[in-house]
Amino acid sequence: MPQTLVTLFNGHILEFIDDLCNIIENSEELLNIKSKIKKVILISSTKPIKLWKDSCSKYDIEIENKNYNFFLQKSYIQDVKNDNFLFTLFEKYKLQFSKEKKENKEKIMQFIYNLHKISKMYYMSKTN
Numbered sequence: 001m002p003q004t005l006v007t008l009f010n011g012h013i014l015e016f017i018d019d020l021c022n023i024i025e026n027s028e029e030l031l032n033i034k035s036k037i038k039k040v041i042l043i044s045s046t047k048p049i050k051l052w053k054d055s056c057s058k059y060d061i062e063i064e065n066k067n068y069n070f071f072l073q074k075s076y077i078q079d080v081k082n083d084n085f086l087f088t089l090f091e092k093y094k095l096q097f098s099k100e101k102k103e104n105k106e107k108i109m110q111f112i113y114n115l116h117k118i119s120k121m122y123y124m125s126k127t128n
Helices: 002-023 028-043 047-064 068-073 084-098 102-127
Strands: none
Touching: 002 028, 002 047, 002 102, 028 047, 047 068, 047 102, 068 084, 068 102, 084 102
């Protein structure tokens, strides 16, 4: 079952990026990110789910509550220390997403929620 969850997670994160590309014009950066994620998956299929857990578990309550406003108002400077590229990218997309219709914000948050649930299920299955 853990490998099935990894496959599900990896497919869903790529689907998430595709959906973001449909929302955001000139999404070349997102396509580059998708390409990098595909390469990471080829090297280690579990790496994306591990990175998700390491980066997102501290936001468990906000994700569980699907509180997209928290993420749109949050400063990411501490999350991406020493990486100006990532910080600039986060801030750019945060600004773009804040201008989106509520429907798109909820759709983005649902993807995040789903990825988070899959990640939690994966790690729970590893402890059983």
